[in-house]
Amino acid sequence: MFDVTYKNKIAGYxxxxxxxxxxxPILLRREKQEVFEQLPNVSQKNVYVYLSDEQANLHASFARGIASILGKKxxxxxxxxxxxxxxTNMRMVCDFSYLVDKETYHSPKLI
Structure with missing residues (x-):
């Protein structure tokens, strides 16, 4: 069923x-209990990537802002x-500095 006022929007089923x-006949539905034995073991590999100088500077400036707020009584x-x-900005800087500062386009993860 479609609503006349909202074209192409589903209003009911x-x-x-x-x-x-x-x-x-064509849909395959399997639940976790059924395939649990077939699943491979979870493997995690941590790869540590250090911040670039630009990222570290941005990260430190946000940390100073946080320290000033936390210093308030x-x-x-x-x-x-x-x-x-x-x-949030500190997390974004760790991913890619361009997310926070459009002037910098640097990430040590990009080769």
């Missing part, structure tokens, strides 16, 4: 059992929002 019957709602924003 009907004949789902009919659709299920039609898809049943009373923190406002704005301080907590700013703190979360700075923490």
């Amino acid at each position: 009907y004949n789902l059992q009919n659709l299920k019957k039609r898809l049943n 009373f923190k406002t709602t704005y301080d907590w929002q700013k703190l979360m924003h700075l923490l």
